[in-house]
Amino acid sequence: MDNKKLTYKEAGVDVEAGYESVKLMKQYVKKTFTDGVVSDIGNFGGLFSIDKDAYDEPILVSGTDGVGTKLKIAFMMDKHDTIGEDCVAMCVNDILCQGAKPLFFLDYIATGKLEPEKASSIVKGISNGCIKAGAALIGGETAEMPGFYNDGEYDVAGFAVGIVDKNNIIDGSSIEEEDVLIGLPSSGLHSNGFSLVRKVLFDIKKYKVNEHIEELGKTLGEELLTPTRIYVDPVYDIIRKFNVKGISHITGGGFNENIPRMLPNELTAKINTKVIEVPPIFQLIKKEGNIDIDEMYSTFNMGIGLVMAIGKDQAYNVVEYLNKKGQKSYVIGEIVKEEGAIVLCH
Known part of the structure; x- marks a missing residue:
């Protein structure tokens, strides 16, 4: 033994x-x-x-x-x-x-x-x-x-x-028709959609993490590991100075899942995707994976990491205030009464 x-x-x-x-x-x-x-x-x-x-x-x-x-x-x-x-x-x-x-x-x-x-x-x-x-x-x-x-x-x-x-407490209950949606840029992919990213870029297209990608201006690995942006400072500042009616963090499920989470049932977010400045990494994924644009917006943040709903009387003051402080932001849509929880206008 x-x-x-x-x-x-x-x-x-x-x-x-x-x-x-x-x-x-x-x-x-x-x-x-x-x-x-x-x-x-x-x-x-x-x-x-x-x-x-x-x-x-x-x-x-x-x-x-x-x-x-x-x-x-x-x-x-x-x-x-x-x-x-x-x-x-x-x-x-x-x-x-x-x-x-x-x-x-x-x-x-x-x-x-x-x-x-x-x-x-x-x-x-x-x-x-x-x-x-x-x-x-x-x-x-x-x-x-x-x-x-x-x-x-x-x-x-x-x-x-x-x-x-x-x-x-911000719960979206005061959001109403004609309110304005303000987007704050993301730092890239953040931490969502990586199963699809890996499938497209590594499994199918056989990219290497240390491969320099001209349109990204860095290696693929450096781009993919860019940390998720933390919005606490600029957004908490806005909360204290303006009437923020709703906030949506664009995570898993992209625009389609997350923006409706802050809306009352009878209202719809109408997004003008033409004004969104989409970073090159999303363009690369879309091209290499032959991914439909609606699928992209229902999976990724597409360059907008956080969305605020603001009354139209204050919305442009918020954008001006943030931009003066070096925090880029811009209007990406409005609240309407239409069928569906979200309408994407490409």
Whole structure:
């Protein structure tokens, strides 16, 4: 009988690597701490104090998301310092749609074999995203799960909590006919549609991630790993100065799924796609995949990452205000009473 004493490490879990990962992460986590943080990394729970005097009736708004198969590009590039920013962006942009100011963020990283430097690089991206969103990274979990993930692969998910006064919740209920739709540009693909992107560009057309694409002005991998834009600063600024009736974050499902989410049932968003400045990456995907234009708009953000519904009396003041601050924006449509939740005019 074999009496050899097994260890957790021999089963595939290296607790020492876990300790080293936490040590490397701390430098990035600390950079995100705001005045509300009342706990340190390493506790069983993250503690955050709300400034009750700043709100009449504070409501917490939460959101969770991941990065999807964009992670496959990070694996192909062996570049892991931007993917965490995507994770933060997907969560904080969602809660921003209800008018919430992000307070704090938690992450979850799962992998087959924990590599401290790689885990630290992921958290560096999460930290950068939190700083851009004004959110504190107050906790997280790094799970080593041998046999569950392929070598070198991992998954990342995030959880954001924000706050809004009850009277200032944005729910789209006040949107009415003739309101104007203002679009804020995306930074590219953001974190959606990558299953189709990989099918077209890698499986069918056999592109390489390190291949320089003239129309992109960079390698394909660099373009695909461009982090999702975080809209907290410009949009929260607008929320405080103008009457924003609805906000839509253009994520999975593109225009067709996300814009109707902010609309009352009897109203339709009429989008003039001719005015949208579509980035070259979408043109490349459409051409190489021979993809119908309606399919593109129902899958990708097509260059517009966030849409706001504003009364027509204020809409052009909002555009002027944002553009003066160097935040490009433009009118992409209006609210009408027509059949269907959205009408795309190509």
